[in-house]
Amino acid sequence: MNGKTRIWSDIDFEQQGKQVSWVNLPHSVTRSAYGMIAIPIAVIRNGTGPTAFLMAGNHGDEYEGQIALCKLIRAIDPAQVQGRVIVMPAANLPAAMASARVSPIDGGNLNRSFPGDPERGVTQEIAHYIDSVVFPMADLFADLHSGGSSLAYIPFGSTNEGPDADLNRRSLAALTAFGTEYSVIWKHADPRYSPGAAIKRGLVQIAGEFGGGGSVNRRMLRNVEDGLWRVLKHMGIWDGPTAPAPATRYMNVPGLDWHVHAPSPGLFEPATDLGDWVKAGDVCGHVHFVDDPGRAPVPCFFKRDGLVICQRHPARVERGDCVAHLAVDGV
Numbered sequence: 001m002n003g004k005t006r007i008w009s010d011i012d013f014e015q016q017g018k019q020v021s022w023v024n025l026p027h028s029v030t031r032s033a034y035g036m037i038a039i040p041i042a043v044i045r046n047g048t049g050p051t052a053f054l055m056a057g058n059h060g061d062e063y064e065g066q067i068a069l070c071k072l073i074r075a076i077d078p079a080q081v082q083g084r085v086i087v088m089p090a091a092n093l094p095a096a097m098a099s100a101r102v103s104p105i106d107g108g109n110l111n112r113s114f115p116g117d118p119e120r121g122v123t124q125e126i127a128h129y130i131d132s133v134v135f136p137m138a139d140l141f142a143d144l145h146s147g148g149s150s151l152a153y154i155p156f157g158s159t160n161e162g163p164d165a166d167l168n169r170r171s172l173a174a175l176t177a178f179g180t181e182y183s184v185i186w187k188h189a190d191p192r193y194s195p196g197a198a199i200k201r202g203l204v205q206i207a208g209e210f211g212g213g214g215s216v217n218r219r220m221l222r223n224v225e226d227g228l229w230r231v232l233k234h235m236g237i238w239d240g241p242t243a244p245a246p247a248t249r250y251m252n253v254p255g256l257d258w259h260v261h262a263p264s265p266g267l268f269e270p271a272t273d274l275g276d277w278v279k280a281g282d283v284c285g286h287v288h289f290v291d292d293p294g295r296a297p298v299p300c301f302f303k304r305d306g307l308v309i310c311q312r313h314p315a316r317v318e319r320g321d322c323v324a325h326l327a328v329d330g331v
């Protein structure tokens with residue numbers, strides 16, 4: 001696991017100005033014996049100062065962040081930068097090009113693959129490159145998600161709590177600068193996920209969920225774009241005008257008890273909408289059996305009180321699919 005990455009690039013992370021290029025992951029297959037997976041990267045540097053690492057496409061079917069970062073790469077003027085911005089808009093490129101959550105090459109979920117391993121396949125190699133090459137250069141890490149093909153979210157910025165109180169405080173300040181209507185503090189930092197890995201490297205980290213259902217939501221895209229500029233300004237990296245941040249409501253997800261899973265395979269009819277407040281015992285929805293219409297639908301229930309911030313997008317469910325989860329007030 002401590003091996004050296006084989007990923008290489010013509011990018012010079014110390015060079016002044018804007019570079020837009022690729023990091024290359026050697027990948028030998030029948031179609032291309034000496035081929036590479038060319039993962040896009042941009043580095044914008046001016047003078048000295050902190051480094052922000054902005055990432056999307058951790059999951060390939062989550063699009064607002066991917067688009068926002070492509071727009072930021074083209075828009076950002078190095079003359080207005082003090083420090084460095086590293087951008088990877090499609091970090092798990094094979095998944096992004098397949099519009100899939102996981103890699104079509106090895107089934108790897110990049111956000112369960114940290115800190116990665118250069119000997120264990122392409123997804124682990126990408127995680128290892130990010131963790132061992134990019135993270136050590138960065139002060140702040142922003143990882144932009146959405147609900148993907150299977151979930152829809154109320155848009156929110158987020159951060160994960162780690163063991164370092166001062167780092168938690170600085171991440172919360174960056175999250176507040178990012179500025180979304182809701183800010184979620186995840187009460188755990190699994191080291192297989194990118195925020196957990198970033199915390200181990202001592203980085204200020206923010207993330208977020210912006211929409212879902214495999215679509216692009218204009219309002220949420222604007223949310224991401226405006227928030228990124230505000231964070232860069234907060235870090236002292238970028239000096240330009242920003243849209244004012246909306247007042248935020250701090251929320252958290254205390255645990256799995258705030259999730260609801262499908263009790264049976266079938267068609268799921270939700271009983272709530274995103275943004276509804278519910279009580280423990282309220283009906284979350286029913287699973288219907290269209291191949292057996294005389295059979296009574298099976299209900300499922302919320303186990304806790306909270307705000308519905310996430311719901312399943314496709315109607316067809318298997319037993320165990322997450323159909324909704326809640327958040328509660330508080331940091």
Ligand SMILES: [Zn+2]
Nearest residue numbers: 059062145146
């Ligand atoms: Zn995601």
